[in-house]
Structure formats: structure tokens, C-alpha cells
Amino acid sequence: MDDLRPSDLNILLVEPSNAQRRMIEHELSREGVNNIDFVSGKEEALERIDQICPDLVISSLYFADGSGLDLLREIRGQEELEDLPFMLITSESRRERLEEFKQSGVVAILPKPFTHENLSRAVSSTLDLLTTQDLDLELYDPEELRVLVVDDSRLARKVILKVLGNLGITRMTEAADGSEAITILGGESFDLVVTDYNMPEVNGVELTEFIRGSETHSHVPVLMVTSEANQTHLANVAQSGVNAMMDKPFEPESVRRLLATIMND
Numbered sequence: 001m002d003d004l005r006p007s008d009l010n011i012l013l014v015e016p017s018n019a020q021r022r023m024i025e026h027e028l029s030r031e032g033v034n035n036i037d038f039v040s041g042k043e044e045a046l047e048r049i050d051q052i053c054p055d056l057v058i059s060s061l062y063f064a065d066g067s068g069l070d071l072l073r074e075i076r077g078q079e080e081l082e083d084l085p086f087m088l089i090t091s092e093s094r095r096e097r098l099e100e101f102k103q104s105g106v107v108a109i110l111p112k113p114f115t116h117e118n119l120s121r122a123v124s125s126t127l128d129l130l131t132t133q134d135l136d137l138e139l140y141d142p143e144e145l146r147v148l149v150v151d152d153s154r155l156a157r158k159v160i161l162k163v164l165g166n167l168g169i170t171r172m173t174e175a176a177d178g179s180e181a182i183t184i185l186g187g188e189s190f191d192l193v194v195t196d197y198n199m200p201e202v203n204g205v206e207l208t209e210f211i212r213g214s215e216t217h218s219h220v221p222v223l224m225v226t227s228e229a230n231q232t233h234l235a236n237v238a239q240s241g242v243n244a245m246m247d248k249p250f251e252p253e254s255v256r257r258l259l260a261t262i263m264n265d
Contacts, residue, residue: 004131006032006123012054014071015089016040016063024058024089027119042066046074049081056107056126061090069100076104076155083162085126089114095227102227102248105159109249121251128252129159134168135256138264140191142168145263148188149174150181150195150207151225156248160194160225163252167259178202182210185217192263197226205240212241221262225250 011028013036015021021038028036037052039045041063049057057075059068068088075081088101091112098109107129108122135142147164149172151157157174164172173188175181179201181193193211197204204224211217222241227248243262246254 009055010035014045014059056085058087103153132166146190148190148193152199178207194223208240
């Protein structure tokens with residue numbers, strides 16, 4: 001799917017409000033997206049997904065027959081749909097209500113009301129997930145880059161692996177948490193570690209501190225992905241020795257820029 005454009009995207013919009021549908025359709029058309037199917041609830045959405053297999057699902061949080069989270073769970077529960085890009089539009093801002101969306105690898109969580117810039121970046125992220133463009137590095141061949149991906153969410157790992165794969169990176173190893181990562185690091189060397197922050201047993205900060213204290217791995221760049229947002233937390237993460245931080249959900253283009261910076265440093 002090289003050279004995919006917004007006009008090529010087939011989008012399923014799940015929104016019970018006609019007014020909201022029209023507003024979202026207008027903003028999508030400004031972005032060049034016109035292939036849009038509309039449904040009002042979960043069951044209708046699942047039937048339409050079976051029929052058309054969209055490139056992106058854009059969903060509100062609540063419908064008469066369920067929620068956007070119910071819909072996402074059913075989509076992610078089907079192996080053939082695990083990679084289907086999903087975008088949430090919601091007025092909900094409480095972290096605990098949005099955490100499962102973030103851990104499931106959604107493309108974006110847009111606030112109500114959202115700006116056109118919000119939507120434009122989310123559409124760009126979808127295109128990045130569906131296309132490939134090799135990472136341009138001065139000191140490394142992306143195909144030779146050895147990357148350890150650490151996240152206790154299998155779905156989140158899968159999204160990270162897909163983003164990295166689209167950048168031309170092929171030598172990737174997975175770890176389900178920081179403890180497993182430390183075990184793997186005991187027998188292998190890597191050029192980059194991409195790790196989640198919030199994990200059981202050994203979290204991302206503790207893993208980074210282990211790496212920085214290791215004679216073998218202390219030089220390895222660490223990119224941390226986190227759904228936490230408060231400044232105290234971010235300051236503590238920075239002090240652990242990470243090279244860069246990314247929010248969940250993250251934008252593939254931001255990953256490209258950060259990797260180019262930290263790997264060429």
C-alpha cells in the first residue's frame with residue numbers, strides 16, 4: 001500500500017448523532033476523505049466491518065446498544081481484525097476510562113470538540129500504519145538494527161512492531177514485561193530498547209535503570225512509551241536515563257523523528 005492517500009481510505013464512522021456525523025464528515029472531507037460509511041451502533045458496525053473491511057474505524061464512546069470499548073474489544077478479539085486501525089472521539093477525559101483504549105493500540109483519541117489539526121494528524125497516523133517508508137539513519141541500516149520491544153499489552157506490542165516494521169526494521173524481539181526483558185538482555189545485545197512504562201514486577205523506569213547500570217548495555221538508547229501525563233511522573237521517567245518519551249496513543253511520524261534523532265546522536 002505504498003503512496004496511499006487520504007482519498008484512498010475507506011472509513012467506517014460509528015456515531016449515533018446525526019449532527020456529530022455531519023460535523024465529522026465535513027472535517028474528513030476537508031482532509032480529502034470521502035469514502036465514509038455511517039452506522040449508529042455496535043452491532044451494525046460489526047456487520048458492516050464483515051462486509052466492507054474498512055481501513056479505519058472512527059467511533060464515539062456510547063451507543064444505544066453498547067460502547068466504543070465494547071466495539072473495540074470485539075474487533076481486537078478477532079485475529080483477522082487485530083490490526084484494524086481504530087480512532088475514538090469522546091468528551092471523556094478521565095484517565096481510567098481511556099486506559100484500555102490506549103493499551104489496545106488505537107490510532108488516536110480525539111476530544112469533543114476536536115480541531116481539524118487533531119483529525120488531520122490522526123488520518124496521517126492511519127496512513128503511516130498502512131504504508132512503509134524506511135527509516136533514514138546515518139550510522140545504521142534499519143534492517144540490521146536490533147530492537148527489543150517491551151510491553152505487557154500484547155496488542156500494544158503488536159502496534160509498536162508494526163510501526164517499526166513499516167520503518168524497515170526487521171530484527172525485533174518481544175518481551176512481555178521488564179523482568180522478561182532483563183532475562184533477554186542477559187543473553188543478547190540490542191541497538192535500541194522500546195519499552196512501556198507501566199508494567200508489573202519491573203516497570204519501564206526500573207528496566208531503564210537496569211540498562212544504564214549495566215556494563216554491557218549502558219550505551220543502548222531507550223525510547224519509553226507511556227500513557228501517563230502528569231509532570232511529576234514525566235520528570236521521574238526522565239531522570240531514569242531514557243533518551244526519549246512517547247505518549248500513547250503515539251504517532252508513527254513522531255516515532256520516525258525520535259528514532260532518527262536518538263540513533264544518529
